[in-house]
Amino acid sequence: MARIFSLKPKTLYHWYRNYLSAYNPDKDSGVWHPKYLENIDMETGEITKGKPLYVFKPENIGERMSIDDKAIGHEGFTILSNADTGKIAMMVESCKSAEVGDAISQFGTDLQKVKNISCDMAASYLLVCSEELPQAKVVIDKFHVMQYVYDAVLDVRRRIKKELSSNLSKGKVKTQQDKAILFQLDLLRQTRYRLTQSPHKWSDAGKEVMDSAFCNHPQLKTAYDLAQAFKKWYAIENIYIKNSQTITADLHRWYYNVNDTKLDEFRSVLKMIRKHENEILNFFICGQTNAKAERINGKINRFISNNYGMKDKDFALYRTALYFS
Incomplete structure (x- = not known):
């Protein structure tokens, strides 16, 4: 756009911020002004300004909500979004449970609409959900759980690499054993991303690499098989073909299999x-x-990077609030 009008990007940004956008009129009229939480000194009873609440839209509260953290600039934010519409209902500049809880409580009776809320395993968000949304079912995000499982598989790979490296000779001249170890280390290097994929996604060359790695390192295959079994248990189609008792029994069977392998990384x-x-x-x-919440995070990243970052924090958050709520 700047090239079309023969304008420098900074010049176009200046005109957009100060004249073409509604930023200054909205500030003057009070339409744009972050709402601030209140801090109360328990000893003196004095009320002071707390964390800024950049988005507060009760109309975006629905039956299915998601809560997630987001780093914007150098600050941490908590975003409460509608899992169906993708619109932000709340954005507060804090990730602390007490402050996030205070912000969510501002919605009052609108919170009664919420039937389900998804989040990661952060203790602060689980606490907020249980205290502020006791009527809602809390769903821990599937992809965060799977990440923990895959990290355990990669930890097994890391341990095997460390054990192999410790057997390398200290001298500059490489022995036949050193060459064999280096070959295995290179093989393990190639398994890094394939260990987080299903077998049908491997190319023919990838299958050869994985077959060789599993043949030489049975514990790695055991760890990978545990992860794939858990992924199969977690498949969304099981909602329609299995009842809750069977699903729970399958999970407990997976627990038993994990214990049976005695892999420390899975404890x-x-x-x-x-x-x-x-x-x-x-x-x-x-x-x-939390898929939609993660997509919102990605869109905010691109939005801010395309608009000169966070040099003008208030204007960046004004536009974020305008576009995503």
Whole structure:
């Protein structure tokens, strides 16, 4: 656009911000002014200005909501969005449970509309959901859970690489054993992304790499098979072909299989899934993920990068609020 009008990008930005957009009129009329939370000093009772609430749209509250964190500039934000419409209902400059809870409580009776809310496993968001939305089913995002499982597989790969590297000789001259170890290390390097994919996505060359790696490192195959079994259990089609008792029984069978392998890397994963079992199983009741919330995060990233970043924070957040709520 700047080239069409023979204008420098900064010049066009200046004219858009100050004259073409409604930013200054909205500021003057009070249409754009972040709402601030209140902080109360428990000793003196003094009320001070708290964190800014850049988006507060009760009309965007619906039956299915998502809550997620977002880094904008150097600050952390919490975004509450409608999982059906993709519109932001709330954006507050905080990720602390007390402050996020205060912000959500501002919606009052509108919160009664919410039947399901999805989030990651952050303790702060789980606490907020249980306190502010007790009537809603909390669904831990499927993709965050799968990431934990895949990280355990990659941790097994990392351990194997470390063990191999420790057996390399210290001298400059490479022995036959060193060459064999280096070959295995290169092979493991090629498995990095394939370990997070289903087998049908591998190319013929990829299948050869994985078959060779699994043949030489059985523990890696065991870890990969556990991840794929969990992914199969997590498939959305199971909502329609299995009842809740069968789904729960299948999950407990997976627990047993994990314990049977005695892979240390899966212990923390197993502990985490057991701790949040009810919220994970709610996926099969609600069928909801944080996918739209993640897409909003990606769109905000592109939007801000295409508009000169966060040099003018208030204007950037004004436009973000305007476009995404």
